[in-house]
Amino acid sequence: MERLKLDYNILVIDDDKELCALIKQSVTKENISAEHCYSGADGLILLEKNDYHLIVLDVMMPGMDGFQTMKKIRKQSSIPILMLTSKNDSMSKVHGLRSGADDYLTKPFDMEELIARIISLIRRYTRFNFVDNHSQPLTYKGLTIDFDSRSVITQNGTFELPRKEFDLLLFCAKNQGRILTKQQIYEEVWGESYVYDDSNIMAIISRLRKKIEPDSGTPFYIQTVKGIGYRFNKEV
Known part of the structure; x- marks a missing residue:
């Protein structure tokens, strides 16, 4: 898989600490840096402070779930959102896409597939940002x-x-x-x-x-x- 030529920064919002660490370790090999947090509320705080190129967002989290978090994000940003869900039913996927997700993966997933989707979304997003400016x-x-x-x-x-x-x-x-x-x-x-x-x-x-x-x-x-x-x- 071809690596990105530039450094990009993503935010992982998931209450699974081991998975957050694994995603961070995996994307680093592709010249992508990653920060992570374990709740939607903390994710919104980080988004106010820092710039990211993509968000990996888990659906099932205590307190503010992924759908509620995405709704708040979409009020202020069009940043790509890749949702992670353990629900293997079409209604959850449709709800996520209708709510503003750009893509989704069902847990458990192959890490190589996750990386490929992250890279694809980042390329698409940065391409259109460049086009808007030029x-x-x-x-x-x-x-x-x-x-x-x-x-x-x-x-x-x-x-x-x-x-x-x-x-x-x-x-x-x-x-x-x-x-x-x-x-x-x-x-x-x-x-x-x-x-x-x-x-x-x-x-x-x-x-x-x-x-x-x-x-x-x-x-x-x-x-x-x-x-x-x-x-x-x-x-x-």
């Missing part, structure tokens, strides 16, 4: 998103997108691989409270797919996650 085009397999012209270049041609189409596509791309609920998309793109009217979102995504997808009937970039929302393909 207005560089985003390039994927067969798709380029140009900030300056608010357009896309695809195998179907070049399209200058209306504002909401561009904003929706960019929001999904910036959260590549993360499942976004219709409420999250609506509140980000429309800038107002969600009113449970999905027709506007569905219409814009339908128009986008006709422009950017090789086959709009089988979406490659903007994928539907049934019963939840949409996800920009993490494989591109």
Whole structure:
């Protein structure tokens, strides 16, 4: 597995002290430094004092659990969050993703897989932070998103997108691989409270797919996650 070329710092919030120590030891070998704490409350205090590139957050903790902790984090930060859960049921995973998690692992897990996911999330997060500051085009397999012209270049041609189409596509791309609920998309793109009217979102995504997808009937970039929302393909 390729190591990161730069040093990054992560925060591990888990009441399992042995696991915290093991994660810290493992990520250090990948040029990633780690701090850890054993409660959500302590994690929030550290977040106010220090800058991190990613948070590893356990769901099952005494006092403030992982979901409550993540809710407070999401009020002030879009930092990537990788959740750890001992619950092997789909509802817990869906709840975590809907609440703002970027990824999750079910305990027990392979440490190599955890490291791979941490590195992937850090690369994605730092890439888009760089893009925001430098207005560089985003390039994927067969798709380029140009900030300056608010357009896309695809195998179907070049399209200058209306504002909401561009904003929706960019929001999904910036959260590549993360499942976004219709409420999250609506509140980000429309800038107002969600009113449970999905027709506007569905219409814009339908128009986008006709422009950017090789086959709009089988979406490659903007994928539907049934019963939840949409996800920009993490494989591109």
